[in-house]
Amino acid sequence: MSGIVTVIIDEKQITVPEGANLLRAALDNGVYIPHLCANEETEKPAASCRLCFVEIDGFLNPVTACTQQVKEGMVVRTRSRRIDRLVQTAFELLLSNHRLGCAKCARNGSCELQKIAKERGLKLKLTRLKSVVQETPIDDSPETFVYDASRCVLCGQCIWVDRHRVKVGAIGFIRRGMSRKVATFGETGFAKSRCTQCGECVKVCPVGALIPKAQG
Amino acid sequence: MEPMEEPKEEPMEDELEIIHAEVDSVLKRYESNPEKLIPILQGVQAKLGYLPKEAMLQIADAVQIPEVEVYGVGTFYNQFRLNPPGKHQIKVCMGTACHMTGGRIIMDSFERRLEIPEGETTPDREFSLERVACVGCCALAPVVLVDEEVEAKVRPTRVDGILLGFGMELPSANNKQKEEGREE
Known part of the structure; x- marks a missing residue:
């Protein structure tokens, strides 16, 4: 029957709907693949975190799982020397x-x-690379949360919920390269932007960049 | 070095009117199509010389995307500037030869004297400071373009000379030694 396919991830046979996202399929079936920039609902993840590399039979090089769709008979490995090196470097x-x-x-x-x-x-901790963290002011203007750009990993989860779930459009990526960061229009800080302080972005931040304000 | 502070000066009333009128005409030309965001921004910059915040807000409103998206595009590309060009435009070359012969020191000197970071304009709009990649006369490194005039083999003392030539008042020699010219 079409619609259901069987794929093998790390020698584990799993059945998933055809065309499902490979990263999702693995996670839903208990195979952990590191990831930051993809979430359950993103149809087209940015694939910018470079952490979800897998090897698929028939592919010459490792590919990001979040951009692959499952196909019948796909054989996937989540660990190998090549993958581990890529992930290690991306992580560092x-x-x-x-x-x-x-x-x-x-x-x-x-x-x-x-x-x-x-x-x-x-x-x-860093072994091969130097730290290039810039001292940026912490934005504590919102009433319920704090934004510390120096802990941000630019995964874009906060921007995604801001645009697609709560549909506010207060934050986005600005600048480029090393200066890229998440900010509001004109970098005014959250309180002066159109941010409604719904706190959804705080919930999805995978790191300590957006954190709830300590009570009291 | 990135511009960190808020641009200080707000456009004046009559300036705002000009901005709105020019942005309107550009938006009309591209039928407020969000896919034409970059040509729209280019058109506005060609008219106004820079992208004022008011213009970006107006564009975002017209093409119906969040204003931060317009701001993101405006800050992504080097071709867009968010500050009005100064009356005198100073471009410090940071090409290979100029970099090796101390272009950074020259840029630092200008930044210190004008009290603005690279890429910004002084509050009185007299000077704007930019970096350029190569001017094409590497034998004269380090090079500074002052209103399209080439200044060759620039030293920090020449930076003071250039600014003095435009009638800028520099801190006196005594202050300079004590405060490295940062005072006042």
Whole structure:
């Protein structure tokens, strides 16, 4: 019957609807693949975090799982030397522009970076790269949350919910390259923007960039 | 170095009218099509010399996308400037030869004297400071273009000379030593 396909991920046979997203299929069936920029609803993830690499039989090189659709008989591996190297490098690149110091971070323990490091046996410190974290002012203008750009990993989850779920359009990516960041129009800070402070973006932030304000 | 602070000066009333009128005419030409965002921004910049915030807000409203999206595109491309060009435009070359012979020092000198970061305009709109990639006369490095005139083999003392030539008042020698010219 068309509509249901069988794929093999890490020697585990799973059946999923045809055309489903490979990353989703793996996650829903208990195979963990690191990821930051994709969520359950993104049809076309930006594929910008470069963490969800997998090897698929018939493909010459590792590919990002979030941009693949499952096909009948697909054979997928989530770990290999090549994948681990790619993910390790991508992870360290993210860390090089992410202010570390987990002990002082409100997301300590629930941080997606910590989870990825634990799953893949990666270090939460820089070994090959220099830290290029810029000292940016923390925006504590909203009443219920705080934005610390130096902890942002540019996954774009907050922007996605802002545009597609709550449909406000207060935040977006600005500038380019090393200066890229999430900001409001004119970089006014959240309180002066059209942000409604619904707090949805805070819920989806995988790291400590958007965190609820401590009570009291 | 990135512009961090808010642009200080707000456009004046009559300026606002000009902005709205020019943006309107450009929007009409592209039928407020969101796919034509870049040509629209280019058209507005060609008319006004820069992209004022008011213009970006008006464009966002007309093509019905969040204003931060317009701002994102405006800050992504080097061709767009968000500050009005100054009466005197200073372009410091950062090409390979100029970089090797101290272009950064020259840029720092201008930044310190004009008290603005690279890419911005002084509040009185007298000077705007930019970096350029190569002017095409590397033998004269480090090079500065002052209103399209080439200044060759520029030293920090020449930076003061250029600004003095435009009638800018510099801190006196005593202050300079104490405060590195940052005072006042």
